[in-house]
Amino acid sequence: xxxxxxxxxxxxxxxxxxxxxxxxxxxxxxxxxxxxxxxxxxxxxxxxxxxxxxxxxxxxxxxxxxxxxxxxxxxxxxxxxxxxxxxxxxxxxxxxxxxxxxxxxxxxxxxxxxxxxxxxxxxxxxxxxxxxxxxxxxxxxxxxxxxxxxxxxxxxxxxxxxxxxxxxxxxxxxxxxxxxxxxxxxxxxxxxxxxxxxxxxxxxxxxxxxxxxxxxxxxxxxxxxxxxxxxxxxxxxxxxxxxxxxxxxxxxxxxxxxxxxxxxxxx
Amino acid sequence: xxxxxxxxxxxxxxxxxxxxxxxxxxxxxxxxxxxxxxxxxxxxxxxxxxxxxxxxxxxxxxxxxxxxxxxxxxxxxxxxxxxxxxxxxxxxxxxxxxxxxxxxxxxxxxxxxxxxxxxxxxxxxxxxxxxxxxxxxxxxxxxxxxxxxxxxxxxxxxxxxxxxxxxxxxxxxxxxxxxxxxxxxxxxxxxxxxxxxxxxxxxxxxxxxxxxxxxxxxxxxxxxxxxxxxxxxxxxxxxxxxxxxxxxxxxxxxxxxxxxxxxxxxxxxxxxxxxxxxxxxxxxxxxxxxxxxxxxxxxxxxxxxxxx
Ligand SMILES: Nc1ncnc2c1ncn2[C@@H]1O[C@H](COP(=O)(O)OP(=O)(O)OP(=O)(O)O)[C@@H](O)[C@H]1O
Ligand SMILES: [Mg+2]
Numbered sequence: 001x002x003x004x005x006x007x008x009x010x011x012x013x014x015x016x017x018x019x020x021x022x023x024x025x026x027x028x029x030x031x032x033x034x035x036x037x038x039x040x041x042x043x044x045x046x047x048x049x050x051x052x053x054x055x056x057x058x059x060x061x062x063x064x065x066x067x068x069x070x071x072x073x074x075x076x077x078x079x080x081x082x083x084x085x086x087x088x089x090x091x092x093x094x095x096x097x098x099x100x101x102x103x104x105x106x107x108x109x110x111x112x113x114x115x116x117x118x119x120x121x122x123x124x125x126x127x128x129x130x131x132x133x134x135x136x137x138x139x140x141x142x143x144x145x146x147x148x149x150x151x152x153x154x155x156x157x158x159x160x161x162x163x164x165x166x167x168x169x170x171x172x173x174x175x176x177x178x179x180x181x182x183x184x185x186x187x188x189x190x191x192x193x194x195x196x197x198x199x200x201x202x203x204x205x206x207x208x209x210x211x212x213x214x215x216x217x218x219x220x221x222x223x224x225x226x227x228x229x230x231x232x233x234x235x236x237x238x239x240x241x242x243x244x245x246x247x248x249x250x251x252x253x254x255x256x257x258x259x260x261x262x263x264x265x266x267x
Numbered sequence: 268x269x270x271x272x273x274x275x276x277x278x279x280x281x282x283x284x285x286x287x288x289x290x291x292x293x294x295x296x297x298x299x300x301x302x303x304x305x306x307x308x309x310x311x312x313x314x315x316x317x318x319x320x321x322x323x324x325x326x327x328x329x330x331x332x333x334x335x336x337x338x339x340x341x342x343x344x345x346x347x348x349x350x351x352x353x354x355x356x357x358x359x360x361x362x363x364x365x366x367x368x369x370x371x372x373x374x375x376x377x378x379x380x381x382x383x384x385x386x387x388x389x390x391x392x393x394x395x396x397x398x399x400x401x402x403x404x405x406x407x408x409x410x411x412x413x414x415x416x417x418x419x420x421x422x423x424x425x426x427x428x429x430x431x432x433x434x435x436x437x438x439x440x441x442x443x444x445x446x447x448x449x450x451x452x453x454x455x456x457x458x459x460x461x462x463x464x465x466x467x468x469x470x471x472x473x474x475x476x477x478x479x480x481x482x483x484x485x486x487x488x489x490x491x492x493x494x495x496x497x498x499x500x501x502x503x504x505x506x507x508x509x510x511x512x513x514x515x516x517x518x519x520x521x522x523x524x525x526x527x528x529x530x531x532x533x534x535x536x537x538x539x540x541x542x543x544x545x546x547x548x549x550x551x552x553x554x555x556x557x558x559x560x561x562x563x564x565x566x567x568x569x570x571x572x573x574x575x
Contacts, residue, residue, distance in 0.1 A: 014360070
């Protein structure tokens, strides 16, 4: 048996040898530089943590969308271009081929998250003051639930939780692209989740009915736990949210693999 | 060791309530070039898809080198190289990267082997260009290259001559025959170019509407059609010629071409007819056997029917 690692290398090669990667990297780094630049030019009394926080809440969804584009095209494009036929007639089970794609997609999401974080901290460290509390009124608004953490700890927790949201969104779009073999659909739905669901549907959590607590969408955005493991908004705990997400995760993964294994390839 | 590299055993494929392949049974011996012939929509590609595990088999089984493609996929497919329909490659990668991609998926394919295969398909000049800049024929060559990387015992090609120029077709044909003769690779090839099959294959199976209707040995059937063929005779005066032949005890018929007669028989009959005509003072411009190509036989058998 050849090394399973080779399959992941192949998937990474297909992701990293494409020009669109440079567009994505350019957009992420470019947006951070431009926004921080304009901000610093107008008023540099802020601390780098405040600026980083604001940019994370407003820009991070772009990272998620790029991760989704890569994950969903990883499966859907093999079908739409017909290369899936050459991929599946090798001495590898379909499950392992799909696993290599999934792992490579998550690695890419992680890679983009790290790039975003590094660019964010570096650019804002250069442009703003790292140590002062900055404009304390602003800080109070942004870090409402600092919960005894330092700014850096808080941001790392925030990123960790946001990354879980990205993993969930990538998993959902990976499933959709496997089922429908269309990345437009998968990307569209992921956009919908990122923009509509994350912002609006959290209000659902305020409905007192018990069943609402078990909806996927209520738990997708975990950043409300950035300050503490118990949400001050609705009193839910991080452990509960993670458990609900885990159940959905297992369901999605099982369905994705089942369908990919069963499907007749006739494109 | 099994003597057949492929055993297709009573295979049926149903999609919905349509039966696309109906109880197909075939065997291909090691090292044979086996042609798979049928009109559009007769189920050639579907059969090939089942042979390489892209489609499930409704009932029956396909064994490759003794391993079931449905129950022992990884072992069975390890001996197979294939192109199913068009050789689609990753267009944003170079030809070389594409080959490395597939080489990595199979144990024991070295970088040296990749180079060797590139030379074999005559792609050295362009292998480091992106595939999107390739012509159809170059992609076809790259397709053959990825199929033979791991020196398979069985090569499955679905219409491989599609898009090749005459020189390319000839090269491929010679190459496939060479693989079979020198390295004992069995080749299972479907094609629309029926005359191609005659030149390339040892045996040819003919399917129609998912059913096997005949398997024939190409060289034998050619000899047979020559033995009891129709003989065409070109003369200056067809009317007189028919009379002269009738007097000599041979029945001749005119054809739609002016001055062209046809008699049924072997070489001896042709010589006798010639003698009778010359004796009767009729000018004979030419005598030739009308060889029925596999194509004619094929059309005869399938009733020249289109898409079914
Ligand atoms: N996924 C599918 N669903 C339903 N019917 C299908 C499917 N794939 C193929 N068919 C039908 O199965 C039959 C055989 O198709 P197949 O592609 O195997 O033919 P073929 O012999 O390869 O034809 P061609 O010479 O045109 O390539 C056709 O009637 C086709 O319509
Ligand atoms: Mg076909």
